[in-house]
Amino acid sequence: MTTYEVEDYSVSNLGARLNRHSHQGDGYSEAKSHLSYFDEYFSSVGAKTILTEHPYTDRDYLEDYAAYYARCHAEYGRRCARLHFFSSGFDTTLISKAIEGDAAAVDTLKTSYLGFVVVKPLPSTVIGRTCLVTYGNVGRNRAFPTTRPYTVHIFGIELTVQSLPFQEQDTDVAACATSALWSVFNATGHLFQHHIPSPAEITKAAASSQRLVNRTLPAGDGLTAEQMADAIRSVGLEPLYINAKNLGLLLISASAYLRAKIPCLLMGAIFECILGTPERRLGHHAIALAGFGVPKGPPVSYDATLFSAPSTTRIYAHDDQVGPFSRLQIDRTKPYPLLTSWIDRNKNRGNVFFEPEILLVPLYHKIRVPITSVISTIAALDRWLETARNANVLSLADQIEWDIVLTENSDFKSDVYRDTTIISGFRKAILEDDLPRYLWRVSAMSGGQRLFDLLFDATDLLQGGHITRGLPYSRAACLSIAVLAKNPAAQSYIKLTGNRGLEMALRWFANNALVF
Numbered sequence: 001m002t003t004y005e006v007e008d009y010s011v012s013n014l015g016a017r018l019n020r021h022s023h024q025g026d027g028y029s030e031a032k033s034h035l036s037y038f039d040e041y042f043s044s045v046g047a048k049t050i051l052t053e054h055p056y057t058d059r060d061y062l063e064d065y066a067a068y069y070a071r072c073h074a075e076y077g078r079r080c081a082r083l084h085f086f087s088s089g090f091d092t093t094l095i096s097k098a099i100e101g102d103a104a105a106v107d108t109l110k111t112s113y114l115g116f117v118v119v120k121p122l123p124s125t126v127i128g129r130t131c132l133v134t135y136g137n138v139g140r141n142r143a144f145p146t147t148r149p150y151t152v153h154i155f156g157i158e159l160t161v162q163s164l165p166f167q168e169q170d171t172d173v174a175a176c177a178t179s180a181l182w183s184v185f186n187a188t189g190h191l192f193q194h195h196i197p198s199p200a201e202i203t204k205a206a207a208s209s210q211r212l213v214n215r216t217l218p219a220g221d222g223l224t225a226e227q228m229a230d231a232i233r234s235v236g237l238e239p240l241y242i243n244a245k246n247l248g249l250l251l252i253s254a255s256a257y258l259r260a261k262i263p264c265l266l267m268g269a270i271f272e273c274i275l276g277t278p279e280r281r282l283g284h285h286a287i288a289l290a291g292f293g294v295p296k297g298p299p300v301s302y303d304a305t306l307f308s309a310p311s312t313t314r315i316y317a318h319d320d321q322v323g324p325f326s327r328l329q330i331d332r333t334k335p336y337p338l339l340t341s342w343i344d345r346n347k348n349r350g351n352v353f354f355e356p357e358i359l360l361v362p363l364y365h366k367i368r369v370p371i372t373s374v375i376s377t378i379a380a381l382d383r384w385l386e387t388a389r390n391a392n393v394l395s396l397a398d399q400i401e402w403d404i405v406l407t408e409n410s411d412f413k414s415d416v417y418r419d420t421t422i423i424s425g426f427r428k429a430i431l432e433d434d435l436p437r438y439l440w441r442v443s444a445m446s447g448g449q450r451l452f453d454l455l456f457d458a459t460d461l462l463q464g465g466h467i468t469r470g471l472p473y474s475r476a477a478c479l480s481i482a483v484l485a486k487n488p489a490a491q492s493y494i495k496l497t498g499n500r501g502l503e504m505a506l507r508w509f510a511n512n513a514l515v516f
Contacts, residue, residue: 003054004154006092009047009085011039017052021081021119022126033343034127034168037323038117045114045133048089053154055079058118060167060182061128063198069122077121080128084154088112099155106157115161116152127168131161134291134325135316144291144316144325146187146263164263164290166324167199177223177265177286178202179320181231184263184288184362191261192364194235205234225267225358228286237362240370244268244356247330247337248302248310252404253371254289255309256440257361260406264289265360266317271336272344274351285354290325291316299401303375305382308403308445328354366459367438369466371404374440374456377466377501378402384493384502388484395480396446403443406458409435416471421450423472425515430471440466451477454505465500470508475516482513 007013015035058080069076088108097105118128134144147162165186169179178199189196197205206227223231229239244250244266257264266289270282293314300310312330315338319326322341329339336353344351382402388394407415416422416430440456453471460466472478484490485506494503 002056004095005052005054006090006095007050007052008089009042009050011035013050014038014042014083017050017081017083018119018126021054021121022123033321033347034323036343037326037341041132041323041325042085042114044135046087047085047114048112049086051084051086051095051154052081053084054081056082056118058082058120058128060198061118061120064200067198067200080121081119083117083119084152084159085114085116085132086112087114095155098157109157110159113159113161115150115163118167125168130166130324131163132166132324133161133163141294141296142291142314142316143259143294145259145261146290148187148190148261164288164318164324166318167320169320177228177267178206180265180286180288180318181206181228183290183318184265185235187261187263188237188362189235192237194237197235202231202234206231208234223286225360228265228267228360232360232362235362236365238365238367240361240363242359242361242370242372244359246302247332247356248300248307249372249375250356250359251292251310251312251315251330252302252307252375253359253361254315255292255312256371256404256406258289258292260408260438262361262363262406265362266354266356267358267360268338268354268356270340270342271353271355272351273335273353274344274346282352285319285321287317287319287326287354289315289317303379305375305379306399306401308401364438367406368462369440369456369458369460371406371440373462373466373501374404374442377456377499377505378404378442378454380497380499380502381505384490384506385481394484396451396477398447400451401445403445405441405443407439407441409437409439412439412441421473423475423478423516426472430469433469435468436460439468446477449474449477452481454508456501463500465504467501467504467508470505470512472512472516478509479513479516482509482516485510486513 061080065078094105098109115132117130120126120128131150135142147164149160149162151158151160166183167179181202182199185196206223232239242253254264265286267286270285272280272282293312295308295311297311299306299308315328316325318324326341330337331339336355338354340352340354341349342352343349386399389396413431436457436459438458440458442454444451450473452473455468456466457468490506
């Protein structure tokens with residue numbers, strides 16, 4: 001029989017629940033850095049009540065249990081506990097009313113639901129499948145496009161939380177980075193309709209073509225980037241490698257794919273830098289990028305081209321060593337650009353940094369054109385436009401600022417349908433047009449005004465020019481560019497760069513000179 005316990009939220013009560021339902025028992029939570037992070041998180045989202053559900057059967061843990069723990073001599077349980085969190089304060093009286101069908105009590109549960117944490121009956125890595133609400137937007141603007149609604153049932157009542165699943169790395173059945181892959185697959189599984197494997201299945205898939213250093217299970221030796229790519233291929237997706245050592249390219253790419261609801265895997269090295277002590281390299285690590293702070297500052301230059309995405313000051317990741325939606329602050333003045341939420345040797349935060357190396361993006365096989373090709377075309381176009389602006393033949397007060405996003409056809413058309421600022425005629429034509437399933441949408445801004453968007457066919461061959469058409473917003477700017485595009489000097493510039501995408505962009509402007 002499933003039992004339910006209700007108590008006020010506090011970090012001591014949370015720790016007691018983790019202790020009680022772990023295999024170790026008392027004293028477990030005191031050694032966990034996760035507990036302090038969860039307390040900060042629950043304080044931020046306003047948790048007031050914990051409802052414990054026990055026993056609870058968790059699919060992912062059950063599959064790992066069958067694959068490994070059931071064969072241990074020590075008796076590890078196969079049933080978990082699930083902790084539910086609410087922003088309203090209540091006791092068992094409200095639960096009784098809800099079970100009896102009291103509408104107000106049911107509404108309290110539904111409207112104040114903050115999500116759940118599954119507690120696994122293991123000695124150390126007990127934090128299982130976790131779905132919690134994201135941080136609010138009070139004081140700053142955050143975006144978590146990779147989340148989706150997750151539904152749970154207690155007492156026959158349906159509760160919903162908008163989240164992306166997280167769990168702590170289980171060092172016996174999950175190699176380093178497996179937890180990050182598991183979180184990513186929970187998003188791409190619904191987005192691209194593939195099987196969502198358990199941690200043990202992910203580890204075995206990663207080792208299928210390139211063996212781990214030791215046995216597949218237990219799997220404490222970690223995964224290489226190649227093995228993570230193999231795990232991505234095992235679910236029918238294609239891995240895209242992006243050099244993340246350049247912070248500008250990392251932020252432009254992460255923003256573009258995250259806004260397409262595709263979480264990314266970021267790999268790099270972790271460093272501890274405490275003032276007055278020697279720097280320590282703690283090793284390699286992998287995290288799942290889930291969100292970002294919406295850029296507010298001035299655009300940042302990459303390849304002499306201004307982009308809006310790199311001006312963000314935060315990205316958010318599922319870091320199994322910290323917790324869900326952990327913050328990475330961007331500080332270009334530091335030796336390592338990303339400040340993590342890790343705890344250092346003195347149990348303090350603010351001294352452990354992440355040095356990014358590789359961004360690994362799991363993509364549907366029809367998304368063939370990488371963001372680097374789009375950036376190359378935009379950089380060539382920007383250089384041509386900036387030359388014209390500096391020569392006073394293109395009347396723009398400021399250098400153009402660019403924003404790149406990957407979008408699905410249906411989402412794009414829904415956005416266009418709501419947008420009445422597009423120049424008359426073009427909006428209707430593009431809504432009626434037969435477009436590819438995936439598009440790169442590149443927006444050009446200057447002086448706070450949107451000038452135009454260019455559309456790239458993301459499903460095109462790499463040898464294609466990719467640009468299909470555009471969306472004009474500023475009649476004056478588009479007409480001025482069209483006049484320049486018809487000039488023979490433009491053709492000379494195209495031949496000099498050899499960029500087919502640039503040729504197609506200028507051809508679109510020139511062909512529409514009479515209708516702008």
